[in-house]
Amino acid sequence: MKITGIELRLVDLPLVTPFQTSFGVELSRHALLVRAATDDAEGWGECVAIDDPVYSSEYAGGAIDVLKRFLIPAVLAPGRVTAAGVAPLVDKFKGHRMAKAALETAVLDAELRIAGLPLSGYLGGVRPAVPVGVSVGITDTIEKLLDNVQGYLDEGYGRIKLKIQPGWDLEPTRAVREHFGDDLMLQVDANTAYGPADLPHLVKLDPFDLLLIEQPFDEEDLRTHTRLREMSTTPVCLDESILSARSTVDALAIGACDIVNIKPGRVGGFLEARRIHDVCVAHGVPVWCGGMLETGLGRAANLALAALPGFTLPGDISSSARYFDRDLTEPFVAEGGMMAVPTGPGIGIDPDPQALSELTTWSEWVTA
Ligand SMILES: [Mg+2]
Numbered sequence: 091m092k093i094t095g096i097e098l099r100l101v102d103l104p105l106v107t108p109f110q111t112s113f114g115v116e117l118s119r120h121a122l123l124v125r126a127a128t129d130d131a132e133g134w135g136e137c138v139a140i141d142d143p144v145y146s147s148e149y150a151g152g153a154i155d156v157l158k159r160f161l162i163p164a165v166l167a168p169g170r171v172t173a174a175g176v177a178p179l180v181d182k183f184k185g186h187r188m189a190k191a192a193l194e195t196a197v198l199d200a201e202l203r204i205a206g207l208p209l210s211g212y213l214g215g216v217r218p219a220v221p222v223g224v225s226v227g228i229t230d231t232i233e234k235l236l237d238n239v240q241g242y243l244d245e246g247y248g249r250i251k252l253k254i255q256p257g258w259d260l261e262p263t264r265a266v267r268e269h270f271g272d273d274l275m276l277q278v279d280a281n282t283a284y285g286p287a288d289l290p291h292l293v294k295l296d297p298f299d300l301l302l303i304e305q306p307f308d309e310e311d312l313r314t315h316t317r318l319r320e321m322s323t324t325p326v327c328l329d330e331s332i333l334s335a336r337s338t339v340d341a342l343a344i345g346a347c348d349i350v351n352i353k354p355g356r357v358g359g360f361l362e363a364r365r366i367h368d369v370c371v372a373h374g375v376p377v378w379c380g381g382m383l384e385t386g387l388g389r390a391a392n393l394a395l396a397a398l399p400g401f402t403l404p405g406d407i408s409s410s411a412r413y414f415d416r417d418l419t420e421p422f423v424a425e426g427g428m429m430a431v432p433t434g435p436g437i438g439i440d441p442d443p444q445a446l447s448e449l450t451t452w453s454e455w456v457t458a
Contacts, residue, residue, distance in 0.1 A: 091201055092170050096162050096193070097125040098154055099453040101446070103385060103414045110228040112255035112283035113144040119383050119413070120451075122150050124157070126196035133200025133436060136388035137192035138355030145281070145382075146188075146309070146330060146356065153189040158456055161186070161193050166458040173198035174361065187333065187358035194359035195391060195437075203436040208394065210431050210438075213364050215397030219428040222396075223249030223404035224412060225279065225381065228258050232265045239266055242412075248427030249275035249301070249404040255283040260294055267298045275404070279304035282330055286314045293322045301403065302327040302349050312346040325349050329380055333357055335365035342373050349403065353380040354395060355388075363395055371400040379405035386410060386419030390432045390439040393422075397431045418445050 103119045110116075122137040143149040164179045165171055171179070176194040183190075202212055224242045229235045239250055250270075252262060263278060270276075277300050284292060284306040292306055302325040307314040309330035319326045325348035332338055332350055334357055341347055350370050354363040370377045379396040382388070389407055396405045407429055410421035418441045422429060432438025 091128055091172060091197075091204065093166060093197070093200070094127050094129060095455050095457040096166070096196065097127065097453055097455050098157060099123040099125065100150070100451045101385065101418060101449040102451050103416070103418070103449060105383070105413055106411070106415060108227070109383065111253045112228075112281045114142070116140065116383065119385065120150060121385050121388070122153055122192065123387065124192040124196040126200045128200050128204070131200050131203035131436075133196045133198065133203060134387050134441070135192035135195030135199065136384055136391075137188050138353065138382035138384065138388065139188040140382070148186060148188045153186065153192070156183065156186045156189050157193060158454070161189055162456045165193060165197070166456075169458075171197060173201045177358065177361065188355045191355045191357070191359040194361065195354070198360060199391075199436040206435050208433055208438055209360070209391060209436055210394035210397045213360060213394060213398060215394055215431060216399050217397040217431065219430045220393060220396040220401065220407070221248060221404040221427055222407045222424050222429045223247055223251055223275070224408045225251045225406045226253065228253050228255065232262055235262050236265060236269050239270065243270070245409070245412075246424060246426050247408070249277070251304075251406065252276070252278045254278045254280050256288070263295060263298050263300070272299065275301055277301040277304065279329070280306040282306070282308050286311075286317070289314070289318055289321055292318060296323045300324050304351060305329040305331065312341055312344055315346040316344055319345060319348065327351055329353070330356070332366065334362060335369050338366045338369050342369070342375060348375065350375055350377045351380040352377050352395070353382060354392065355382060356380075360391065360395060364398070367398050367400045376400070376402045378403035379407060381406035381408070383413055385414075386417040386422060386439060387437065387441060389422055390419065390437040393429060393431045394437065416445060416449070418442065418449065
């Protein structure tokens, strides 16, 4: 496939409500989009890096720089490229998996649109719809949290994930469990906010019968996750620590987790995400698809991945309206805790030209 040019585009989608995690508050989603143009089709990728390097070392401004100066020139240089050929071409540049993922996804989307093949079918998806849950940010009061959770349950979500941090963990979790009962599928996500000294404290989450606790410790600290598994009955899930199929094998080998959260952006793209899925299936480890407040373009692609057979837990893939007044695409809607997997070629959805143009704050073409 010959790529005639690649466009980088920043869009600004104000969030319906601020989203607070242990690493900060997001008021607006400034998404970096990558568009790969060919003579026959164009493909879209969304970079999940946020404004500041506080979820991981990557941030949107850094992703733009590395894409423009290194990754895009390397992919355009051979004249022709396939999606499977992107990772080898950019492998010599260390890290920057979120930027690499967006570029690979744009190329893959264009390739599949030309072939007339949906992303889900290409990856090995087996489900027409997938179970989805919602990630609930930290609030000022327990009452506000209970209100928010009630609202999501009213919208039909079957699984609730609470963001936690030191000082906002046992009480909100207890309140939600007691208020909504034992049948609620409930899990918590700490985004690396705890340290080894917090092990005895985190064991106190056990009575709440959580589906899992996600990434309580530093991304490089697999050993403390292993210790928590030994001390606690709550299943331990890794998110930030899982960067590749290789790091997944290592984490499983030392018993650092029971469950894996796969985010294609964090691991360098959908092809590596599928390898991680395959590693986990081979080890009998359940996986689920995480989210990074993606626009409809990123969410469509995540739905395709979540249709693979090993994704047995609900993903963080919520309705457009849960995030934005106005999405870049036709809104996605969860019904009965399920969301349909797009069936069109590639990621199966196109941006609305008017929304795209009105929400864009910057764009630049890069050509060979
Ligand atoms: Mg997480």
